[in-house]
Amino acid sequence: MTGRLRRPGAAAAPAPAPERAGKPGAQAARAGNPAALSRPAGQRPIVPSATVTARALIAVIAIMTFLAGITIGAVSAVSNVAAEWTADIARETTIEIRPGDGLDVEAALAKAVEVAKATPGVADARALDPAATARLLEPWLGTGLDLANLPVPRLVAVSLAATADAGTLEALRAGLTLQVPSASLDDHRLWAERLSTTAHTAMAIGLAVLALVAAATVLCVTVATRAAVDAARFVVEVLHFVGARDTFIVSEFQRHFLAVGLKGAAIGGGAAIALFFLGSTLPSWLSFDRQIDTLVGALTIDLRGYGGIVGVAVLVALVTALTSRATVYRTLRGIS
Numbered sequence: 001m002t003g004r005l006r007r008p009g010a011a012a013a014p015a016p017a018p019e020r021a022g023k024p025g026a027q028a029a030r031a032g033n034p035a036a037l038s039r040p041a042g043q044r045p046i047v048p049s050a051t052v053t054a055r056a057l058i059a060v061i062a063i064m065t066f067l068a069g070i071t072i073g074a075v076s077a078v079s080n081v082a083a084e085w086t087a088d089i090a091r092e093t094t095i096e097i098r099p100g101d102g103l104d105v106e107a108a109l110a111k112a113v114e115v116a117k118a119t120p121g122v123a124d125a126r127a128l129d130p131a132a133t134a135r136l137l138e139p140w141l142g143t144g145l146d147l148a149n150l151p152v153p154r155l156v157a158v159s160l161a162a163t164a165d166a167g168t169l170e171a172l173r174a175g176l177t178l179q180v181p182s183a184s185l186d187d188h189r190l191w192a193e194r195l196s197t198t199a200h201t202a203m204a205i206g207l208a209v210l211a212l213v214a215a216a217t218v219l220c221v222t223v224a225t226r227a228a229v230d231a232a233r234f235v236v237e238v239l240h241f242v243g244a245r246d247t248f249i250v251s252e253f254q255r256h257f258l259a260v261g262l263k264g265a266a267i268g269g270g271a272a273i274a275l276f277f278l279g280s281t282l283p284s285w286l287s288f289d290r291q292i293d294t295l296v297g298a299l300t301i302d303l304r305g306y307g308g309i310v311g312v313a314v315l316v317a318l319v320t321a322l323t324s325r326a327t328v329y330r331t332l333r334g335i336s
Contacts, residue, residue, distance in 0.1 A: 046235055046249070047228050047256040054260055057224045061217065061264025062271070065316045068213045069272025069309040075206035076305030077276075082199035089188040089195070093169065095125075095156035095176065096184045103182055105154055112156050112183050115175045121168030123161040127154065156183075210312070214319060221320050225257065225327040237335060246332050254325045261320030269313030276301050276309075 095116065097108045109127040116125035128136075133155060134147050160168060169187050176183045229236060239249055280300040 046232050046252045053224055053227055057260050058264040060220050061261055061316060061320060062268035064213050064217050065265045065268025065313050066271050068210055068312045069269050071206045071209045072308040072312050073272060073276045073301050073305050075203055076301045076308060078202040079199050080302060082195045086192050086195050089192050091160050093158045093188060094186045095158060096153040096186060097182055098153045099151055100182060108180055108182055109154055109156060112180045115179050116158050116172060119172045119175060121161050121164035122158055124159040125156055127156050217316060217319055218323050221323040222327050225324040229328060229331045240332060240335055250325055250328045253328045254321050257324035258321035261317035265313035265317045269309055272309050273306060
C-alpha cells in the first residue's frame with residue numbers, strides 16, 4: 001500500500017484559516033496607516049474636544065491674548081503719540097527774553113522777531129503778548145494773576161520750514177547772540193529726548209509683558225497637554241505598541257490644541273481690537289472734557305497696531321500647538 005490508513009476516530013488536522021480581508025488592525029499596522037487603526041468610522045477622536053480642561057484652557061489663552069493685545073496696542077499708541085509730539089517739537093523753537101534792569105523788552109522782542117525771520121530755514125516768527133504768556137502759565141499759577149510785576153520771560157514762537165536743519169538753529173543762535181544779547185534760544189531738545197526715552201521705555205515694558213505672557217501660555221499649555229495625555233494614556237499606549245507612528249499620535253494632539261489656541265486667541269484678540277476701536281470712536285460719539293478727551297484719544301492706534309494685535313493672536317495659537325507637540329513627543333519617549 002502506498003499510503004497509510006487513517007486510524008479510526010482520528011480527525012484530520014484543520015487547515016489554517018485564511019486571513020480575512022476585513023481585518024483592519026493588522027493591515028493598518030503593516031501598511032503604516034494608524035488612522036484606520038485608531039479612528040474607525042463613528043468613533044471619537046483620541047483627544048476629546050469638549051472637556052472641562054479644554055474650555056478652561058481656551059479661557060486662559062483668551063485672557064493671555066487679550067493682555068498681549070492690550071500691550072501691543074498701548075505700545076503702538078505711545079509710539080505714535082511720541083512720534084507726533086517729537087515732530088511738532090522739531091518744527092518749532094522758542095526765543096526767550098528775560099526782563100532785566102534797563103532792558104526795553106518790547107524793542108528786544110521786535111529785534112528778535114526780525115533776526116528770526118531773516119534766518120534761512122525759518123518759516124515764521126511772532127512775539128507772544130502778555131495775555132498769551134499768562135494763558136501758558138495758567139495750569140501752574142491759575143487765572144487772574146497780574147504778571148506785570150513778575151519776572152516772567154517774554155517769548156517769541158519760531159516756526160521752522162521743512163528745509164530747516166541743525167544749521168538753521170546754529171545760524172539763529174549766532175544772530176541772536178550778536179544782535180539781541182538778552183535773548184536765549186530753546187530748541188526743545190530736552191523735551192524731545194524725554195519723549196524718545198518714554199517711547200523706548202514703553203517698548204521695553206511691552207516686550208517684557210509679551211515675554212511673560214508667552215511664558216505663562218507655554219506653562220499652561222504644557223500642563224493641559226500632560227493632563228490630556230494622561231487622560232488618553234491607555235489609547236496612546238495601545239496605538240504606540242501596535243505600531244502607530246509617533247508623528248500620527250503627535251499630530252492628533254497638535255490638531256486639538258491648535259484648535260483650542262485659535263479659539264482662545266480669536267476671543268482675546270477680538271476683545272482687544274474691540275477695546276481700541278471703541279476708544280478711537282468714543283470721542284466722536286460723546287462730548288468729554290478736554291483732559292478726558294485727550295486721555296481717551298491716546299487709545300487710538302493705526303493699522304499697524306491692529307495688525308500687531310492680529311499677529312500676536314496668531315503667534316499665541318502657534319505657540320500653543322508647538323508646545324503641545326513638544327510635550328507629547330517627550331511623553332512618547334517616556335513610554336518607549
